[in-house]
Amino acid sequence: EPEVTQTPSHQVTQMGQEVILRCVPISNHLYFYWYRQILGQKVEFLVSFYNNEISEKSEIFDDQFSVERPDGSNFTLKIRSTKLEDSAMYFCASSDSLDRGNTEAFFGQGTRLTVV
């Protein structure tokens, strides 16, 4: 069964460093998403991406964050200068439907980012 894969499963980085989280969405999907979950808190939407541009983003997704689909298969989330409060589990997701809100998003297993 096709699945969304994320690498690495756990990343430790020093505060102020840049980090790139990688995701390989399901191959025929068109919509891509990043969510995050700070320990003990809700899973929060960060950004959606369609047709090589950001479709929607939350207030969390500030100038420190960027997304890219560099080669037609990978979908990356970059944090330019990490802060302690960026420590969280980051989930990538993808979907194939244009029907907003009614779409099954397929999630990866997550990357746990720890900023020290």
Add this chain to the structure above:
Amino acid sequence: AQSVTQLDSQVPVFEEAPVELRCNYSSSVSVYLFWYVQYPNQGLQLLLKYLSGSTLVESINGFEAEFNKSQTSFHLRKPSVHISDTAEYFCAVSDPSSDKLIFGTGTRLQVFP
């Protein structure tokens, strides 16, 4: 804006007992409702969803959820749980005009033999 509340952070239950995981939402518009499950070391998987029509929806592994508009609830139930149901369960809503899912904080279901 939409929000989701899952009041129970953990629900311990013995195998073959019934279980209910509670979910309440608030929204000023009609929403779609979802339950996702996360097994250990895996991603979030869609368990079931309510879009319209029958207020009772079922999953292939025996879970069901009922949309109750007057109580703004979408509780998840199973009449007899298995050890393999041990996981984190997330309730979520989506706005038909938006790309995003709004999640609750999750409920960890722990099934004991």
